[in-house]
Amino acid sequence: MVFIISIFAVSCVPTKPLYNWRGYDDAVYAYTKASDEKSTENLIKIYEKLIKKSGGTRQVPPPGVCADYGFILIKKGEIAKGKELLVKETVLYPESKQFIDRIIKRFDK
Amino acid sequence: MRQILYFAALIVLLASCTATKLQTKSVTYKTLYEEKPLSILALPPINKSTKVEAKELFYSSLAVPFTLNGYYVMPPLLSMEILKEESAYDAEMFINGSMKKVGELFGVDAVLFTTIHEWTKTSIASQINVKIEYLLKSTKTDEILFNRIGDVTLSISMNTGSVLGNLVGSMIATSLTKEIVVGRSCNIFTISDIPAGKYNPLYGQDGEKKAQPKEFRSVITQSY
Numbered sequence: 001m002v003f004i005i006s007i008f009a010v011s012c013v014p015t016k017p018l019y020n021w022r023g024y025d026d027a028v029y030a031y032t033k034a035s036d037e038k039s040t041e042n043l044i045k046i047y048e049k050l051i052k053k054s055g056g057t058r059q060v061p062p063p064g065v066c067a068d069y070g071f072i073l074i075k076k077g078e079i080a081k082g083k084e085l086l087v088k089e090t091v092l093y094p095e096s097k098q099f100i101d102r103i104i105k106r107f108d109k
Numbered sequence: 110m111r112q113i114l115y116f117a118a119l120i121v122l123l124a125s126c127t128a129t130k131l132q133t134k135s136v137t138y139k140t141l142y143e144e145k146p147l148s149i150l151a152l153p154p155i156n157k158s159t160k161v162e163a164k165e166l167f168y169s170s171l172a173v174p175f176t177l178n179g180y181y182v183m184p185p186l187l188s189m190e191i192l193k194e195e196s197a198y199d200a201e202m203f204i205n206g207s208m209k210k211v212g213e214l215f216g217v218d219a220v221l222f223t224t225i226h227e228w229t230k231t232s233i234a235s236q237i238n239v240k241i242e243y244l245l246k247s248t249k250t251d252e253i254l255f256n257r258i259g260d261v262t263l264s265i266s267m268n269t270g271s272v273l274g275n276l277v278g279s280m281i282a283t284s285l286t287k288e289i290v291v292g293r294s295c296n297i298f299t300i301s302d303i304p305a306g307k308y309n310p311l312y313g314q315d316g317e318k319k320a321q322p323k324e325f326r327s328v329i330t331q332s333y
Binding site for chain 1: 165214
């Protein structure tokens with residue numbers, strides 16, 4: 001099926017995005033809606049892709065991706081890898097450090 | 110013939126980017142240029158529509174457009190968990206209060222409130238309409254940094270339109286439901302007016318650009 005869309009404001013939107021968010025919207029939507037094993041596994045797959053193939057002009061994983069991925073892994077019981085990802089978020093984005101450090105401390109207890 | 114087409118395309122481009130009597134971004138968003146916020150915490154949307162599940166489903170779609178404009182948005186899933194723990198799930202309770210406490214708790218420069226005014230689907234007219242207000246408040250001064258309303262209608266018809274929005278087109282083609290896509294489109298169009306954030310190469314250089322009107326209205330025509 002082919003959709004044809006016309007929108008007038010779109011010509012003002014920059015064409016090269018700062019980050020690659022491909023697949024994220026649908027995956028996180030499905031996860032929020034169902035939170036079952038299937039949607040969790042799919043979201044994890046997308047997170048992996050966004051981290052490994054970080055496209056976009058900045059060539060880094062988008063804000064929040066490492067932290068949310070880490071959080072999901074911790075919830076699944078993969079504490080070590082989850083914590084590693086939380087730390088990675090603070091390295092990529094130092095402005096998240098105050099909040100994320102507090103979360104990490106929780107899991108250290 | 111080719112030149113005429115080029116010219117026509119140019120007019121379309123100009124028409125969509127310029128509008129009369131609009132102020133520059135440096136005037137419209139004066140406080141934002143002064144405070145230079147980087148980190149944003151999005152609060153759960155305030156839902157005034159009749160669509161009950163809109164709140165949580167819409168929440169996770171808020172981060173992407175801000176990041177694409179150069180801002181840092183707190184991780185949505187992790188933030189939602191903490192907000193629930195802190196009994197801050199209902200943003201309407203403290204929209205008029207001071208943002209300083211939230212600022213300290215999350216270490217953010219600004220807090221984003223969104224109000225879903227409309228979220229309707231009319232099957233007879235084949236239309237989906239969303240009207241969402243975005244309000245960004247400083248955690249340092251409680252000043253309003255950005256306040257815009259997006260009103261987006263998706264109209265599904267049999268007409269053949271002109272192909273301009275391949276971005277939205279691909280989003281709709283791959284999406285699970287059309288409704289959330291209308292919400293996402295509203296986010297992208299309305300939030301795109303925010304001055305470039307620190308991670309955007311245009312940071313600090315877009316002050317002379319015209320800001321869009323406070324209320325942004327767009328009709329997307331979807332044809333088969």
